[in-house]
Amino acid sequence: MKNLTRRPRVSRLCLLALAPLVLAGCTRNHFPQYPPDYRQYAYVTNGGSNTVSVLDLVNLRQDRVLQVGQEPTGVTASPVRNEVYVVNAGPASGNGSLSVINAEKNQVVATIPLQKRPFFIDVTRDGKFGYVANSGSNTVSVIDLEARREIGVVGVGEAPGLAKISPDGKSLVVTNRDGGSVSVVDPVKMRVRAVFSGCPQATDAVILPDSSKAFAACSGGHQVMSVGLAKPDSPNDDEHADRLLALLDVGKTPVHLAMKPDGGEIFVSNFDSDSVSEIATGTNEVGGAYLVGAHPANAIVSADNSLLWISNSNADSIGVYSIDDGRLIKPPVRVGGGPGALAFSEDGFLLLAADTRSGDVSVVRTQSYASNGSIRIGTLFTMLPAGVRPNDIAVKAFHVH
Numbered sequence: 001m002k003n004l005t006r007r008p009r010v011s012r013l014c015l016l017a018l019a020p021l022v023l024a025g026c027t028r029n030h031f032p033q034y035p036p037d038y039r040q041y042a043y044v045t046n047g048g049s050n051t052v053s054v055l056d057l058v059n060l061r062q063d064r065v066l067q068v069g070q071e072p073t074g075v076t077a078s079p080v081r082n083e084v085y086v087v088n089a090g091p092a093s094g095n096g097s098l099s100v101i102n103a104e105k106n107q108v109v110a111t112i113p114l115q116k117r118p119f120f121i122d123v124t125r126d127g128k129f130g131y132v133a134n135s136g137s138n139t140v141s142v143i144d145l146e147a148r149r150e151i152g153v154v155g156v157g158e159a160p161g162l163a164k165i166s167p168d169g170k171s172l173v174v175t176n177r178d179g180g181s182v183s184v185v186d187p188v189k190m191r192v193r194a195v196f197s198g199c200p201q202a203t204d205a206v207i208l209p210d211s212s213k214a215f216a217a218c219s220g221g222h223q224v225m226s227v228g229l230a231k232p233d234s235p236n237d238d239e240h241a242d243r244l245l246a247l248l249d250v251g252k253t254p255v256h257l258a259m260k261p262d263g264g265e266i267f268v269s270n271f272d273s274d275s276v277s278e279i280a281t282g283t284n285e286v287g288g289a290y291l292v293g294a295h296p297a298n299a300i301v302s303a304d305n306s307l308l309w310i311s312n313s314n315a316d317s318i319g320v321y322s323i324d325d326g327r328l329i330k331p332p333v334r335v336g337g338g339p340g341a342l343a344f345s346e347d348g349f350l351l352l353a354a355d356t357r358s359g360d361v362s363v364v365r366t367q368s369y370a371s372n373g374s375i376r377i378g379t380l381f382t383m384l385p386a387g388v389r390p391n392d393i394a395v396k397a398f399h400v401h
Contacts, residue, residue: 030368030369031349032347032349034058035399037399037400037401038058038397038398038399039058039103039104039397039398039399039400040056040057040058040345040346040395040396040397040398041054041055041056041057041063041103041106041395041396041397042054042055042057042343042345042352042361042393042394042395043055043075043077043084043086043101043393043394043395043396044075044354044361044386044387044390044392044393045068045072045073045074045075045086045390045391045392045393046072046359046386046387046388046389046390046391047071047072047073047089047388047389047390047391048071048387048388048389049387049388049389050067050068050069050070050071050072050088051065051066051067051068051072051387052065052066052068052072052075052086052099052101053065053361053384053385053386053387053390054066054106055352055361055384057345057350057395057397060363060381060382060384061384062384062385063106064106065387066101066106066107066108067108068086068088068099068108069086069088069090069096069097069099069111070088070089070090070091070096071088071089071090071091072086072087072088072089072099073087073088073089073118073119073120073391073392074086074087074119074120074121074392075087075121075392075393075394076121076122076123076394077103077394077395077396078123078127078145078396079123079125079126079127080126080127081127082102082103082104082396082398083100083101083102083103083145084100084101084103084394084396085098085099085100085101085121085123085130085145086098086099086100086101087114087118087119087120087121087132088118089117089118089119090114090116090117090118092117092136093116094116095113095114095115095116096114096115096116096117096118096134097111097112097113097114098111098112098114098118098121098130098132098143099111100112100145100148103396103398104398104400110148112143112148112149112150113150114132114134114141114150115134115136115137115139115141115153116134116135116136116137117134117135117136117137118132118133118134118135118141119133119135119161119162120132120133120161120162120163120392121143122162122163122164122165123145123165124165124169125167125169126169127145128144128145128146129142129143129144129145129165129187130142130143130145131143131163131164131165131172131187132163133156133160133161133162133163133174133175134160135159135160135161135177136159137153138155138156138157138158138159138160138176139153139154139155139156139160140153140154140156140160140163140172140174140185141153142154142187142190152190154172154185154190154191154192155192156174156176156183156185156192157174157176157178157179157181157183157195158176158177158178158179159176159177159178159179160174160175160176160177160179160183161175161176161177161202161203162174162175162203162204162205163185164205164206164207164214165187165207166207166211166214166229167207167209167210167211168211169187170186170187170188170211170229170230171184171185171186171187171193171207171211171214171229171230171242172184172185172186172187173185173205173207173214173216173227173229175199175202175203175204175205175216175217176202177201177202177203178201179197179202180197180198180199180200180201180202180218180220181195181196181197181198181199181202182195182196182199182202182205182214182216182225182227183195184196184214184227184229184230184242193230193242194230194241194242194243196225196227196242196244198218198225198247199216199218199223199225199247200218200219200220200221201218201219201220201221202216202217202218202219202225203216203217203218203219203254203255203256204216204217204219204255204256204257205217205257206257206258206259206266207229208259208263208281209261209262209263210263211229212228212229212231213226213227213228213229213245213281214226214227214229215227215257215266215279215281216257217254217255217256217257217268218247218254219253219254219255219271220253222249222250222251222252222253222254222270223247223248223249223250223254224247224248224250224254224257224266224268224277224279225244225246225247225248226244226245226246226247226248226284227242227243227244227245228242228243228244228245229242230242245284246284248279248284248285248286249286250268250270250277250279250286250289251268251270251272251273251275251277251289252270252271252272252273253270253271253272253273254268254269254270254271254277255269255270255271255297256268256269256296256297256298256299257269258298258299258300258301258308259281259301260301260305260323261301261303261305262305263281264280264281264282264305265278265279265280265281265287265323266278266279266281267279267299267301267308267321269296269297269298269299269310270289270296271295271296271297271313272295273289274291274292274293274294274295274296275289275290275291275292275296276289276290276292276296276299276308276310276321277289277290278290288326290321290326290327290328292310292312292319292321292328293310293312293315293317293319293332294312294313294314294315295312295313295314295315296310296311296312296313296319297311297312297313297339297340298310298311298313298339298340298341298342299311299342300342300343300344300351301323302344302348302366303344303348305323306322306323306324307320307321307322307323307329307366307377308320308321308323309321309342309351309366309378311339311340311341311342311353312332312339313338313339313340313356314338315332316334316335316336316337316338316339316355317332317333317334317335317339318332318333318335318339318342318351318353318362318364318378319332319333320332320333320377320378329377330377330378333364333378333379333380334380335353335355335362335364335380335383336353336355336357336358336359336360336361336362336383337355337356337357337358338355338356338357338358339353339354339355339356339362340353340354340355340356340390340391341353341354341390341391341392341393342354342393343393343394343395344366344395345395345397346395346397348366349365349366349367350363350364350365350366350381351363351364351365351366351378352364352393352395354386354390354391354392354393355383355386355390356389356390356391359385359386359387359388359389359390360383360384360385360386360390361383361384361385361386361390361393362380362383363380363381363382363383363384364378364379364380364381365378365379365380365381366378
């Protein structure tokens with residue numbers, strides 16, 4: 001993605017200056033009404049600032065900025081505790097770390113040492129364990145999040161970028177970017193169960209809700225790898241082991257996979273084809289590709305499985321694609337410079353986009369109303385300040401006691 005154009009600095013300054021005016025000038029009609037004890041925050045990692053911006057999504061303002069480790073990248077929220085975990089890649093030649101943020105106090109309360117050049121973290125559904133791929137060590141760290149320490153290290157392929165745990169907790173899928181492969185790890189025994197080659201520059205991965213399959217984007221080419229995950233208790237003998245199911249042809253440089261909540265389809269962001277490919281997960285078939293905008297980098301599906309929101313990183317816009325109709329349903333929503341990571345608010349009312357070049361977060365209303373009462377899908381409401389090179393977002397909502 002080095003060929004992205006830079007937005008002139010004057011444009012960035014204008015956007016940041018206008019942000020509070022936009023907020024002040026917008027009415028809050030049709031916004032959700034939250035109880036007094038409700039809190040909702042977005043945590044944005046700023047890779048160039050060594051900070052995390054905490055955004056208050058109830059009052060739509062920046063709450064504070066937290067200092068974390070060097071070059072923060074991935075961030076995720078605990079599914080069971082009011083905690084947020086930030087992966088700090090660290091220096092190129094040194095080790096990284098994991099910052100633990102108490103979401104009630106919005107303070108960094110612990111720092112856990114990791115291996116070299118970690119980037120992202122995934123957490124089990126019970127919130128007990130975290131898995132971090134260390135690209136500089138060719139390993140995956142297993143983190144006890146309750147004890148706040150590394151309890152195991154698993155050797156995988158070369159330069160692993162992502163480790164995803166299956167919903168049933170029985171398979172850990174690792175994409176090895178430089179190794180051009182996908183490793184499947186037994187998370188209980190902490191050892192590699194299978195390795196599948198033939199996926200150049202493997203990057204993003206998703207696992208179906210029933211834990212039966214994993215899909216990995218081969219961004220060095222034009223394919224997505226489909227892997228069947230082992231089911232030892234299956235009556236079918238051929239499902240007892242992990243197995244390669246298919247290599248699916250998509251567009252150039254597939255960089256991100258967005259799965260419908262029901263797991264029925266996956267949408268592939270083809271960065272160098274300016275398109276999104278649609279994969280039916282049950283049959284491993286590519287249904288087609290659709291032009292969406294310049295260099296799609298990320299996408300996210302609405303909770304009702306109906307809309308795909310796409311960040312067009314070189315068009316400074318968010319596209320809205322109707323899954324049922326198979327078409328873009330409106331002109332794209334103009335946002336800040338270089339939109340990348342996307343996240344919904346808890347109720348799906350807001351869509352947040354991390355604008356990597358302009359250093360802010362665009363706040364888009366997923367649904368609003370025109371003066372005549374008609375429904376409008378996707379309108380920019382405001383822009384909130386972040387730091388230098390915001391690159392990931394996690395949302396945490398809770399009630400205070």
